[in-house]
Amino acid sequence: MKSYHLDASRGFEGLTIREHDEPEPGRRQVVVRVRANSLGFRDLMIMKNRYVLPLRPGVVPGCEGVGEVVAVGADVTQVKPGDRVAATVFPQWLDGPFRRDRAAQLGTAIDGMLTEYALLDEDGVVPIPAHLSFEEAAAFPLAAVTAWNALTCGSPLRPGATVLTLGSGAVSLFALRFAKLAGARVIVTTSSEAKAERLRALGADEVIDYRENPAWDEAVRALTDGAGVDRVVDAAGPLETSLKSVAVTGDVAFVGYWLSGEVGARPVDPALLFMAGASLHRIATGSRAHFLEMNRAVAAHRVRPVIDRVFPFEDVPDALRYGEAGGGFGKIIITHS
Known part of the structure; x- marks a missing residue:
């Protein structure tokens, strides 16, 4: 062998x-x-x-x-x-x-x-x-087990909830598929219109181009009437922007800073963590x-x-x-x- x-x-x-x-x-x-x-x-x-x-x-x-x-x-x-x-x-x-x-x-x-x-x-x-x-x-x-863990940790994901998943990597693709099975509305960030079209074909309700919208948390807030999403699957970062996108009492599933290619984790302002009012979950597959x-x-x-x-x-x-x-x-x- x-x-x-x-x-x-x-x-x-x-x-x-x-x-x-x-x-x-x-x-x-x-x-x-x-x-x-x-x-x-x-x-x-x-x-x-x-x-x-x-x-x-x-x-x-x-x-x-x-x-x-x-x-x-x-x-x-x-x-x-x-x-x-x-x-x-x-x-x-x-x-x-x-x-x-x-x-x-x-x-x-x-x-x-x-x-x-x-x-x-x-x-x-x-x-x-x-x-x-x-x-x-x-x-x-x-990737699929990571996405499943990210969606099932914390508060139950109920039909009608809004999920934000970051990027079009494998974890996010599975998160999109599983969240739609749960009856969620899914917003996805990506880097090109070509990828956006494929994400919509997989069921994404809204797609945000983060190159055109660097402050994509503002776009997320606009799409949720200012409330923010019920859950963020953060497989790409930055975590700060995820915290600005989540609803009070929502959940952020933090897959890991290293997935974005960063050598070290950037500090997060404690005030931002407090004001987000959300639960932060570390996801290790x-x-x-x-x-x-x-x-x-x-x-x-x-x-x-x-x-x-x-x-x-x-x-x-x-x-x-x-x-x-x-x-x-x-x-x-x-x-x-």
């Missing part, structure tokens, strides 16, 4: 392929033949050695992968050979709040999914909805429970992802460079077929 390995200090040159023996499962472990992966901004940050979590030298990168179970160890009860499964990004975070002792993430501290065969704990996989192909299912483990809950909705509504481009497993470096160039719309998928 073959796996990618990473020395992040060398950037793209530090990504190499090695050959190994296929793994053998231990107690409560499963071996998954990986069929597809997904890449995104997280992977680019890792390649630049700018990720928020520490990287183990020589780690197998990639936190998003799906495939079929080919072997199980002793005492495995949740899956069997032949099952189609997705790996959870945080295999030790099963439910409840995120804690530091659950922060071991695939592709950083522990080996990830850019491999032909992955050895995983049985608690670290979830079933794939039947209507999805492997390539489609690979789009969900990171999601737990296994979030993934399972999301999958029930995905299966019931037959949700499919927006896929930008598909690359073969042998061309992962080209896929990363394509992502670095920007301008895409949707997920970059790696296929092993």
Whole structure:
């Protein structure tokens, strides 16, 4: 079998392929033949050695992968050979709040999914909805679970609520889709009319071009009769403008300053936090429970992802460079077929 390995200090040159023996499962472990992966901004940050979590030298990168179970160890009860499964990004975070002792993430501290065969704990996989192909299912483990967590934290998202999601990255695209399923009115910010048209086709009720409207919080207020939105999914920043856009008693789901490419977080005026009157929630992807809950909705509504481009497993470096160039719309998928 073959796996990618990473020395992040060398950037793209530090990504190499090695050959190994296929793994053998231990107690409560499963071996998954990986069929597809997904890449995104997280992977680019890792390649630049700018990720928020520490990287183990020589780690197998990639936190998003799906495939079929080919072997199980002793005492495995949740899956069997032949099952189609997705790996959870945080295999030790099963439910409840995120804690530091659950922060071991695939592709950083522990080996990830850019491999032909992955050895995983049985608690670290979830079933794939039947209507999805492997390539489609690979789009969900990171961005979709993050969007689901962002929409379900805090106050319940009720029909008729107004949601603002920032940018047209993968998290925002899933937030748009899930918020519309919940009956929300959705406002999206983006950088071009071409992207705005695609966002409207996906169901966006209003789209704000943040290049034409740098003070886009004023546009949000205008669209909500001055009240602000009930929830902001902030996957692009700046946080200050999100706080100016949210309604009193609303919720801001803060996906992370690092997604916007900033090296350090900018200070936020405490007075702005106080006057916003909203709850601020840190979002660190999601737990296994979030993934399972999301999958029930995905299966019931037959949700499919927006896929930008598909690359073969042998061309992962080209896929990363394509992502670095920007301008895409949707997920970059790696296929092993």
